[in-house]
Amino acid sequence: MKKLVATAAAAALLGTAAFAADVKIGGWGRGVWLTGNGQNDAKDGNDIYTSATKSWGGTGPRVGMNFSLDTENIGCFAEFHAEEDGKFTDYRIWWSPVEQIKVFFGKTPNHFRGDAVYGMWDIYRTGVVDRKGSFTEYIGEKYGDTDTNNDGNNDSYALPLLATQQEEGWTFMSHSCSGAQLLATPVEGLKLVAALEFPLTKEASSSSNVKNVLGRQSKFAAAYDIEGVGTVKAGLEEKGNIAKDSDGKAKAQNILNVAFDLKAVENLYVSVGAFVPLVQKSYVEDVEIGVGNQVNAYVKYNADALTVHGRVGTLIGTGYSKKDDFEKDGGFGFLVGGAVEYKVMEDLSLIGEVDYANGIYANRSTADNMDVVDFGIAVSKSYANGKVVAGFEGTTNNNNAPVNAYTTNKADEFGWCVPICFEYWF
Numbered sequence: 001m002k003k004l005v006a007t008a009a010a011a012a013l014l015g016t017a018a019f020a021a022d023v024k025i026g027g028w029g030r031g032v033w034l035t036g037n038g039q040n041d042a043k044d045g046n047d048i049y050t051s052a053t054k055s056w057g058g059t060g061p062r063v064g065m066n067f068s069l070d071t072e073n074i075g076c077f078a079e080f081h082a083e084e085d086g087k088f089t090d091y092r093i094w095w096s097p098v099e100q101i102k103v104f105f106g107k108t109p110n111h112f113r114g115d116a117v118y119g120m121w122d123i124y125r126t127g128v129v130d131r132k133g134s135f136t137e138y139i140g141e142k143y144g145d146t147d148t149n150n151d152g153n154n155d156s157y158a159l160p161l162l163a164t165q166q167e168e169g170w171t172f173m174s175h176s177c178s179g180a181q182l183l184a185t186p187v188e189g190l191k192l193v194a195a196l197e198f199p200l201t202k203e204a205s206s207s208s209n210v211k212n213v214l215g216r217q218s219k220f221a222a223a224y225d226i227e228g229v230g231t232v233k234a235g236l237e238e239k240g241n242i243a244k245d246s247d248g249k250a251k252a253q254n255i256l257n258v259a260f261d262l263k264a265v266e267n268l269y270v271s272v273g274a275f276v277p278l279v280q281k282s283y284v285e286d287v288e289i290g291v292g293n294q295v296n297a298y299v300k301y302n303a304d305a306l307t308v309h310g311r312v313g314t315l316i317g318t319g320y321s322k323k324d325d326f327e328k329d330g331g332f333g334f335l336v337g338g339a340v341e342y343k344v345m346e347d348l349s350l351i352g353e354v355d356y357a358n359g360i361y362a363n364r365s366t367a368d369n370m371d372v373v374d375f376g377i378a379v380s381k382s383y384a385n386g387k388v389v390a391g392f393e394g395t396t397n398n399n400n401a402p403v404n405a406y407t408t409n410k411a412d413e414f415g416w417c418v419p420i421c422f423e424y425w426f
Contacts (some may be wrong), residue, residue, distance in 0.1 A: 004081060021070065023067075023081070024068045026425075027064055029061060030055055030424075031054060031060045032419045032420070033051075033421075034418065035050060036049075036419050037219075037416075037418075053357045055122060055125055060083060061083065065080045066079040066080070066090075073097065089107075093105050101182070102182075102183045103181070104181040104183070105179075108176050108177050108179070109181075111193060111223075112175075113175065114173075114273055115170060116170035116311045118337035121167050123421045126417060128335055128356075129167070130166050130167060136146070164361065172235065172257060173257045174219075177195040177196065177197045178199070189225040189227070190223070195218060197221075217238050217239070219236070226240065230260060233261070236257070239254070246283050252279075254279070255277055256277075256278060257273060258274055259271060260272055262275055267301060268299070269298075271297065272296070273297075274293070274294070275294040290317045292331070293317055294315055296311070296313045297312045305344075306342050307340070308340050309338055309339045310338040313333075314333065315332070317329055317330060317332075318360065319331065319364070320333075321364060321367060331364070332360060333358055333360030335355065337381065338352065338355075339354075339401045349382070350377075351376070351378040357372045372395060374394065376389060376392070385426045386425060388423075390420045394417075396417045397415075
């Protein structure tokens with residue numbers, strides 16, 4: 001994000017000491033006006049709705065301003081979001097006792113996350129764009145007669161499954177946190193991160209909260225740059241007590257993440273990452289469920305005015321629902337998608353994207369209407385400090401992100417929307 005930087009060199013007597021501070025003021029914001037959104041609402045019929053939102057949903061638009069003050073050894077950052085009741089929603093203090101070490105306290109940053117963001121991600125996310133899964137997927141009424149324990153009754157259990165990665169963190173995990181983070185660069189090319197999660201607000205600071213236990217929900221990551229080749233990454237993240245043993249006792253789930261970013265070929269970037277839970281099986285009642293593993297890939301190629309993006313996601317060995325039954329493990333889910341961006345002239349571009357995910361990847365189910373095809377076409381007009389993008393997006397099985405207050409969609413219909421996206425930065 002480009003910033004309008006105001007650098008102030010200030011000398012002030014603090015006892016006998018003086019300091020010089022680098023002050024930066026910037027901003028970033030994005031809002032989406034859904035001029036038309038065909039939700040095929042199950043209650044109201046095929047009404048066309050309109051709303052203000054953001055690319056990632058919720059109320060909008062995002063109107064953000066940020067401020068930072070840095071010296072050689074200590075600094076701070078704060079970001080204000082007008083639509084969130086005017087709160088400073090992102091804030092931190094940092095301290096660097098020596099050049100190789102930096103400590104962050106507050107809402108800490110990412111340093112080498114593996115992203116796959118393009119196309120509809122930056123306009124309005126529909127279909128399987130931003131299809132992040134949950135670690136607690138439910139089976140039961142959503143999938144029909146699901147009697148997992150053969151007692152003659154429909155069951156609805158929360159399953160401790162591996163969450164599918166969203167595009168931010170597609171190949172390598174987010175290692176930011178709310179808490180404290182240590183960034184170390186002991187030798188050239190090597191970065192080490194340790195992040196300790198704990199509440200920053202009084203409301204969340206109950207002594208019984210697992211986040212208050214030192215070391216719980218922590219993240220550890222490392223990245224090593226091989227000059228002229230790429231970057232090797234490894235990480236470990238604890239997800240708290242989301243797994244259960246055969247006695248029903250909760251236990252921590254840890255996710256091992258390894259990735260490689262290839263940068264050896266001019267104009268080509270390839271990233272591949274794997275996410276492997278260390279607890280591969282978890283119990284619901286007396287049923288042992290396969291948690292699942294994930295292997296993802298992202299590729300980007302630039303050729304003059306043309307940029308091509310592609311991504312593949314997999315979900316391997318997971319438990320999943322069927323129309324009238326449930327499989328404990330062995331499921332294979334996949335997603336394939338891609339986009340092209342073509343620069344017609346310096347400030348005008350055309351964008352197109354298509355994605356497909358089978359039912360297991362999109363909804364942990366092979367029942368009817370669980371797979372997803374989505375597409376989007378758009379035109380983007382750029383300015384010195386922002387852009388305006390208008391497009392049309394569609395998705396099968398009505399997987400449009402719902403308009404505020406309208407969430408009852410017919411599952412077997414085509415969903416569509418006409419977003420106009422406004423974005424600024426300085």
